[in-house]
Every structure is written in structure tokens, then in C-alpha cells.
Amino acid sequence: MEKIQKINLSFGKDHLAIPGPSNIPQRVLQAMNQPSPNIYGEEIIDTTQKVMSGIKDFANTSGSVIIYISNGHGVWEATLVNLFKEGDKILLCCNGHFGHKWGKIAKKLKLKIEYLDVGFSEAIDPGKIEAILKKDRKQEIKGVLTTYTDTSSSGKNNVKEFKNAINLANHGALLIIDCIASFGCERIEMDPWGIDVLITASQKGLMTPPGLGYCIISENIKENINNYKPSNKIISPYWDWYPRLNPERFYEIFSGTPPTNLLIGQLEALKMLNEEGRENVFLRHKILSGMVWTCIEHLGSDGNALELNIKKIKERSNAVTTVFSKGFDFTKTREWISEQGGVDLGIGLGFTSLELLGGKSVFRIGHMGHLNPHMILGVLSLLEAGLTMNKIPHRSGGVTAANNFMLKMIKQ
Numbered sequence: 001m002e003k004i005q006k007i008n009l010s011f012g013k014d015h016l017a018i019p020g021p022s023n024i025p026q027r028v029l030q031a032m033n034q035p036s037p038n039i040y041g042e043e044i045i046d047t048t049q050k051v052m053s054g055i056k057d058f059a060n061t062s063g064s065v066i067i068y069i070s071n072g073h074g075v076w077e078a079t080l081v082n083l084f085k086e087g088d089k090i091l092l093c094c095n096g097h098f099g100h101k102w103g104k105i106a107k108k109l110k111l112k113i114e115y116l117d118v119g120f121s122e123a124i125d126p127g128k129i130e131a132i133l134k135k136d137r138k139q140e141i142k143g144v145l146t147t148y149t150d151t152s153s154s155g156k157n158n159v160k161e162f163k164n165a166i167n168l169a170n171h172g173a174l175l176i177i178d179c180i181a182s183f184g185c186e187r188i189e190m191d192p193w194g195i196d197v198l199i200t201a202s203q204k205g206l207m208t209p210p211g212l213g214y215c216i217i218s219e220n221i222k223e224n225i226n227n228y229k230p231s232n233k234i235i236s237p238y239w240d241w242y243p244r245l246n247p248e249r250f251y252e253i254f255s256g257t258p259p260t261n262l263l264i265g266q267l268e269a270l271k272m273l274n275e276e277g278r279e280n281v282f283l284r285h286k287i288l289s290g291m292v293w294t295c296i297e298h299l300g301s302d303g304n305a306l307e308l309n310i311k312k313i314k315e316r317s318n319a320v321t322t323v324f325s326k327g328f329d330f331t332k333t334r335e336w337i338s339e340q341g342g343v344d345l346g347i348g349l350g351f352t353s354l355e356l357l358g359g360k361s362v363f364r365i366g367h368m369g370h371l372n373p374h375m376i377l378g379v380l381s382l383l384e385a386g387l388t389m390n391k392i393p394h395r396s397g398g399v400t401a402a403n404n405f406m407l408k409m410i411k412q
Helices: 026-032 042-059 071-083 097-108 124-137 159-168 220-222 260-277 278-299 329-339 371-390 396-412
Strands: 015-016 064-069 089-094 112-115 140-147 176-180 196-203 211-219 307-308 322-326 343-347 364-365
Touching: 015 364, 015 371, 026 260, 042 064, 042 196, 042 211, 042 260, 064 071, 071 097, 071 176, 071 196, 071 211, 089 097, 089 124, 097 112, 097 140, 112 124, 124 140, 124 159, 140 159, 140 307, 159 176, 211 260, 260 278, 278 307, 278 322, 278 396, 329 343, 329 371, 343 371, 371 396
Parallel strands: 015 343, 089 112, 089 140, 140 176, 176 196
Antiparallel strands: 064 211, 196 211, 307 322, 322 364, 343 364
16 A cells, blocks of 8 residues: 555645636636637637627726737736827826836836825725825826726725816826726726726636736727827837727737637636626625635634734725735745645735735735635635644634625625
8 A cells, every 4th residue: 555655635626816817717718728710700800899899898888998918017008108108297096016016117118107105005095186186287197097906905996986086176187997906806887987098907807818908998088099199109019009999900909810719718708707797796706705804804803813904894805805914924824725725825915014024924815706605615714724734823713704704695
């Protein structure tokens, strides 16, 4: 008989509980698992149009969808180079790591940046945007940019009120929202909320592998597109969205060969979201995220180690949760959960304080996209076991608390 040197229970289906890429549904993988179709044929043209239509419907907009073969950083850059020229000023509202990453791209493009930085533990106050814009009497600020959810902090901004803040200041700045982590997880109403440009990508709530980036532009932007074609361009032919919006031939939508199988997979994912229903998608994510918060709050109660980064419920993301294991290095616990349980939790990003051990006591739980209660409860159960295994102080019963929250929400 073979002697087992070290037991390993992780053999089975792995689970990603990182804040993107998310778990890909089997239906999406099966749809993609086919030879690439003819890139000049009607099938891929029809698929592309249906993807664009599905993205528009989910964003609740009559605007236009521009597709790039890129990740989120690519559509960050595409938006900046199409709307602004060198020397233009933007107001970048940051409540986490990724707002600053966007700012680094803007700086390289030689844009002037005014930061509204509230740190990593709270949301942007729309009143502060209004106050800054009121002081900008010369209307030098051309755009207000922010993330709906910053996945590093798991903070959620009340972007519904941002356009109102701009209007109250009698300012003409454009409103540009990064919805990469929130699309398909949080309620997004692009036209009713007055969003001029909405950015998203395929790999999170849209349940498709990375590789598709989306810029959704409002009717107002499209109708005035020539106003955003500056003579001193900082734009390359690839990022230029004008030919993508006005293609003479199909290939111009992608500036070349279309990402055929990614588009097929994305269409299948959109079908799944449509079958579920937009309102249920939002409610499901609300309940699943609440299960995570309830568990963490229980585990960390009575002075124990775990603590949620975002304290106010209305400012927490329904896509990801950032957690501290105060005073304890979480690295070995995260590794144990992966090696023994087949579940990968997210690392901390941007937290450098000594109190948080330079970020080593920070971890993130992704709860976006293709998820249901048994998947969330499995993650939380392994988390509780990992805390026990690595002697991180906690109050037992977190999974039961999460279950009770779920039952309470279902009974309402």
C-alpha cells in the first residue's frame, strides 16, 4: 500500500475567489470550444452586433459600444486619448489603488491631473466634487473620472449622484466611470445617471475570459464626436474610436481581426444574464456579498482579528470584499486555503502600513459573476478552517451566520 507523506484534499474543481478574473460558466467554455468562424462571414458579424446590443441593454443606455481587444487598462487609455488632448485637465476621484493606476496612464499622456483622494476606507463624497468644480471658474477641468468599485479597497462610490454634483456646479465636465469590477454585479443605469462614458471588460461580472474591453459612449458624445478629435492628437490608429464607430467595413470595428471565440463566449454569458434577469442578477450579488460581510463580522467580533476594510454598508462593493487579519500575516492561511481547499483568495493591493504588516495581513474575497450560495459558503468554510489551522484568533460560527443571513433575505 502506498504511504501518503502529506494529505492533500484539493483534488477536484478549483474555485477562484479573487476579484477577477471570475469563474467562467461551463456554458461559456463550451460555446468557445469550437473552431474560429469565418471572419468575413455573417455569423461573426451577427455575434458582434448581439454582444454590443447586450452590453448596451445591461448598461441601460441608448449610446454606442466600442469593443477593444484589451484588458481594463487598455480601455482606460482608449478613453483618455479619445476625449482629451495633451495639457487638458481632469479631476480623478480615488478611493483605492486603481484610481491612481489610471492616473499614471493619464500622466504619461501628459494630461494635468487634480486628485480628489479619500484614501482606501471610504467612498467619494459627491459634495466634494461639486465644491472643486465650483472653484474651477475657467472650466479647465474637462472630465471627472472615478471607479464605481475599486477592487483594492472594495469601496463603492455613489456614482448615481456624480452628474448631479457636476450640474449643481454649473460645470461642463464629462462624467467617466470605470465599471470594470461592478458591471454585472451592481446596478448601473448609464443614461438615467448621466454617465458620458462607461468603461468595462469581460473578465469579471461578464463571466468571460479576459481580452474584451468596452467603452460605452453616450448619445451626446457620439453626436459631438468631432469635438473630441483634437488637432494635436495623442492617439494612435488602434485606439482611435472614430473608425470603430463609423466602420466602412466590418474589420474596422476591431481595427483588424475580430476576437472570434471570445465574442462567442461573451454572447453566451450575456444570454445567461438575460435568462436570469437583470434585477435578479443585482439581488443575487447583494445577498451573496451580504453573506460574506456577515461571516467576516461574526468571525472578527469580540475583539478577534478579522475586520472589514469598508465600514459603511452602503459604501461596500457587491463584487469584492477587502478584509484585514489585524496583526497577523495572512499569507500562510491564504496558501493553505489554496493548497488544501482548491480556493484562491485575492492578495491585498496598495496597503503598506506597518499596522497591516505592509499589506501581508490584507486579503480580498471576490464574489462576482457566476456564483451561488454553495460556492460562497464553501469559500467561507475554508476561510474559517484556515484561521483555525493557522491559529488566527476568531469567533467560530461564521458560516452559520452567513447561512442565517441568506435565509433571512430569502424570506423577505
